[in-house]
Amino acid sequence: MACYLRDAISSFVSKRIIRFEIAEGFEEMGGVIAEYRCLVGAFGVAFAAGLAWRWIRRSRMKAGLDSARKEKQAGRKRAFEQLRNQIQANQLPNDLVESIVKLTIVELLDQLKAGCFTAVQVLTAYQTKALQVHVKTNCVTEPVLEALEWAKELDQSTSRGPLHGLPVSLKECVAIKGYDVTAGCSKWIGDPSAEDAVLVQVLKQQGAIPFMRTNLPQTMISFESTNPIFGRTSNPHNPNRSGGGSSGGEGALIGGGGSLLGVGSDVGGSIRNPGAMCGVPAFKPTSLRVSKKGGRAILAGKNILSSWGPLGQDVESLILFMKSVLVPDMYRLDPVLPVMPFRDEVLMDQRPLRIGYSLFNGVFEAVPAMQRAVAEAKELLEASGHQLIPWDEDLSRVAELWIPFMFADGGKEMYEILEFDEVDDAMQLVKFATSLPICVRRLLAFLLKPFRPESSEKLKATCGFKTVSALWNAIREIKSLQNGLIERWQKNSLDAVICPAFGSPAVSNGLQQHLYGVITYTSVFNILDFPGGCVPVTTISERDEIEMEKYPRTTEPRESYWLLKKDMRGGTVGLPVSTQVVTLPWQDELCLRVMSDLERALRRNQKHN
Numbered sequence: 001m002a003c004y005l006r007d008a009i010s011s012f013v014s015k016r017i018i019r020f021e022i023a024e025g026f027e028e029m030g031g032v033i034a035e036y037r038c039l040v041g042a043f044g045v046a047f048a049a050g051l052a053w054r055w056i057r058r059s060r061m062k063a064g065l066d067s068a069r070k071e072k073q074a075g076r077k078r079a080f081e082q083l084r085n086q087i088q089a090n091q092l093p094n095d096l097v098e099s100i101v102k103l104t105i106v107e108l109l110d111q112l113k114a115g116c117f118t119a120v121q122v123l124t125a126y127q128t129k130a131l132q133v134h135v136k137t138n139c140v141t142e143p144v145l146e147a148l149e150w151a152k153e154l155d156q157s158t159s160r161g162p163l164h165g166l167p168v169s170l171k172e173c174v175a176i177k178g179y180d181v182t183a184g185c186s187k188w189i190g191d192p193s194a195e196d197a198v199l200v201q202v203l204k205q206q207g208a209i210p211f212m213r214t215n216l217p218q219t220m221i222s223f224e225s226t227n228p229i230f231g232r233t234s235n236p237h238n239p240n241r242s243g244g245g246s247s248g249g250e251g252a253l254i255g256g257g258g259s260l261l262g263v264g265s266d267v268g269g270s271i272r273n274p275g276a277m278c279g280v281p282a283f284k285p286t287s288l289r290v291s292k293k294g295g296r297a298i299l300a301g302k303n304i305l306s307s308w309g310p311l312g313q314d315v316e317s318l319i320l321f322m323k324s325v326l327v328p329d330m331y332r333l334d335p336v337l338p339v340m341p342f343r344d345e346v347l348m349d350q351r352p353l354r355i356g357y358s359l360f361n362g363v364f365e366a367v368p369a370m371q372r373a374v375a376e377a378k379e380l381l382e383a384s385g386h387q388l389i390p391w392d393e394d395l396s397r398v399a400e401l402w403i404p405f406m407f408a409d410g411g412k413e414m415y416e417i418l419e420f421d422e423v424d425d426a427m428q429l430v431k432f433a434t435s436l437p438i439c440v441r442r443l444l445a446f447l448l449k450p451f452r453p454e455s456s457e458k459l460k461a462t463c464g465f466k467t468v469s470a471l472w473n474a475i476r477e478i479k480s481l482q483n484g485l486i487e488r489w490q491k492n493s494l495d496a497v498i499c500p501a502f503g504s505p506a507v508s509n510g511l512q513q514h515l516y517g518v519i520t521y522t523s524v525f526n527i528l529d530f531p532g533g534c535v536p537v538t539t540i541s542e543r544d545e546i547e548m549e550k551y552p553r554t555t556e557p558r559e560s561y562w563l564l565k566k567d568m569r570g571g572t573v574g575l576p577v578s579t580q581v582v583t584l585p586w587q588d589e590l591c592l593r594v595m596s597d598l599e600r601a602l603r604r605n606q607k608h609n
Contacts, residue, residue: 061420065186069229069422072180072189076142076230083127083143090124090148100125105166105260105317112165119151119165123209126167126259130212133236133256139249140212141172141230142179147211154207161207162324168203169212169254169262171247172230173220173296174308176200176210181296184218184227186421188296197294198333199263199308199325206324212259214249218424219417220265220298221406223273223519224512225249228422234509236278237575241506244274250311251278255576261317265292267306268402269502269522272534272580275311276501279576281595282311283318283533284525285588290325291334299413303405303475304526315535315599319347319592346589347596353495355381355594356391361499361524363399364517365554365561367568368547369577370500373537377498377579380601381594391497393488398481398527399520401474403461405527408471410438410464426513430462438463454559458516482528486584496587496594501534501578503560508567515560521580531588533595534578537602545569 092100100122103111111117127143134140147167154165175181175193182188195201200210218227225248226232233248235241236256243252247264251274254262264271266284275282287305297306310321326342357378359371378388407414411434423431433441445460465471489497503518525532548569552561581598583591 058420062422065189065421068189069186072182072186072229079142079145080131082145083131086145086148087124087127087131090120092121092124092128096121097125097128101129101257104314105312105320108260109162109164109166109320113160117165119154119209120148122165123147123151123167123211127211130169130253130258133253133258136239137234137236137243137252137256138231139215139233139236139243139252139256139258141215141249142213144176144179144210144213146178147209150204150209154209161205162320163203164207166208166261167211167259168208169214169250169259170200170210171250171262171264172213172216173265174200174213174263175294175296176213179213182229183220183296183298184216184229184424185417186229187417189229193294195294198291198330200294201333202291202325202327202330203263205329206327208261208324212253214247214253214262216247216249217245218421218427219414219430220246220267220270220296221414221430222246222426222512223248223269224426224509225252225274226426226509227424232509235506235575238506238571240508240571241575242277242509242512244277244506245512246270246274247282247311248274248277251275251280251282254278254280254311254313257313261310261312261321263308263321264311265295265306265308266522266526267302267304268406268526269519271307271309271311272522272532273502273519276534276536276576276578276580277506279536279539279578280311280313281315281318281533281535281599283309283322283588283592283595284531285309285322286531286585287529288337289340289531289586289588290322291330291337293334293336298417299406301413302408303471303478304402305529306526307531315533315592315596318533319596322588322592340586343589346587347593349593352385352387353594354387354389354493356489356492356494356497357388358391358393358497358499360392361399361521362394362396363520363524364503364558365552366500366502366521367504367544367551367564369505369538369540369544369568369572370502372544373577373579374498374500377535377537377598380605381498381598384597384601386597388498389492389494391492391494391499393485395520395524398478398524399517400461401478402520402523402527403458404464404474407434407462408464410434411462425510429513433459433462452559453557454516478527485528489584495590496581496583498594498598499580499582501580504564504568505540505572505575505577507564511563511567514563517558517560518564525582529585530582531585531591532580532582533591534580535595535598535602536576536578537598538577540568540572540575540577542573545572 175197223245225245250262255278415434448456
């Protein structure tokens with residue numbers, strides 16, 4: 001009995017203790033849950049506050065950029081009014097204006113040196129003409145109002161440089177003291193350059209007068225010159241067509257007769273493309289041949305070296321530019337450049353050359369008109385005594401690396417430039433792509449591949465490189481491809497190569513962002529750092545439009561092919577068609593010699609016809 005009572009009491013006490021512990025545990029758990037709820041609430045508040053602050057910051061940044069852009073546009077309007085007042089104050093008779101602007105660059109410089117015209121008269125004539133072209137194409141970002149004072153100083157000076165009194169236009173990315181260098185991006189408004197770019201200093205020392213700044217795309221990574229600050233530049237031959245880019249303002253101004261000589265920049269075809277689309281000669285030198293010091297560099301860390309170079313009314317303009325800037329002053333002001341003055345002996349050499357010709361680069365089939373221009377250039381050069389041989393190089397791997405090199409950081413810098421800005425239609429896809437996490441881009445590229453292989457390829461390329469090692473391997477691969485190409489070039493004893501200047505002539509406004517392969521005819525030579533230039537050879541004929549029915553002859557599925565087929569089947573007759581000339585690195589003078597030979601052959605042919 002005693003044992004039974006002891007066990008009963010022990011059981012009762014144990015149950016009470018357990019119940020007490022359980023109750024105590026529930027109380028502790030309740031406290032933990034309460035603490036957890038507090039933490040979750042605090043985190044939620046902090047997250048909401050972060051989102052609110054980000055929205056406020058974004059709104060303030062956008063409002064600030066919107067205000068700066070409107071102020072810039074108002075200032076631009078006032079600058080044009082001041083220009084009109086200057087022109088009116090120095091008004092020239094229409095026949096005098098026409099007699100000045102119809103002269104070639106050599107004829108005009110000769111007459112300036114002879115005193116037939118003053119620098120002020122020539123400047124006023126070209127200001128008048130440039131304003132007319134601008135009204136049609138929107139090619140000028142702003143006039144250089146100090147140009148009149150510079151012209152007056154030249155008229156009073158006794159020294160005569162090789163470019164004495166010549167008005168020269170400059171792409172907006174080239175720095176002029178006191179002027180913003182925006183590259184079409186609102187974030188760089190209100191930051192005027194402290195001094196002229198080295199190239200501008202040299203041009204002024206040689207007697208040139210910078211007088212117009214010209215339009216370009218937002219970020220300059222596009223071949224359509226349109227941006228939210230200055231608007232869209234159209235083609236001087238057809239307002240519904242693009243003037244090209246990124247030096248599209250230069251192409252349109254010179255193509256419309258508003259400038260004899262201008263300066264552009266080129267990282268994927270940005271000098272040659274607008275030259276080809278607007279029907280003017282244009283030249284991209286080897287990257288370190290002409291100074292780029294003092295200008296806006298976009299994606300400055302990329303492994304593709306850009307070039308600054310000339311666009312002009314004729315090849316002689318390009319030659320004169322190179323002769324005038326490759327002088328001791330440029331090497332003194334920019335000591336990183338190799339000292340390499342212009343080699344007249346290469347230009348004057350009369351020996352027959354061995355020139356390769358190519359209709360296909362292994363990437364993209366150029367439209368029939370572009371291929372016909374190469375064939376005609378081949379015949380003209382052969383008639384001039386040169387030997388032409390087929391050049392069948394597959395440059396597809398070189399072309400594949402252009403976008404990854406441009407977006408080696410996965411598009412981070414590009415997105416930061418565009419993040420708070422009003423984004424132009426031409427850059428919407430770039431902004432969208434770079435806003436996505438890289439893993440999402442890779443997934444979308446994979447899903448798009450069966451249906452839109454070209455879009456998939458572009459999207460994947462914006463992901464850049466996974467690792468630094470991958471980037472280094474790509475750089476080594478490019479060097480290997482370059483060395484292999486040079487070896488085969490020299491084995492065939494080639495002096496130069498001619499090929500399409502672009503995949504197509506001028507496309508309709510707004511189409512460029514949907515095209516990709518067309519740029520590979522120029523971009524590959526930026527990666528390889530080969531100098532290249534374009535020469536207008538012919539214009540689109542009705543036969544070319546009919547031939548578009550058979551385009552493309554390849555069965556490769558590219559969206560660009562059917563977009564071009566639709567775009568080039570009508571409304572293109574008369575548009576200029578150019579051919580590209582390319583030489584090995586540092587053979588700039590040889591490239592200009594072939595371009596000059598081709599231009600002279602074209603003139604002889606036109607006289608006979």
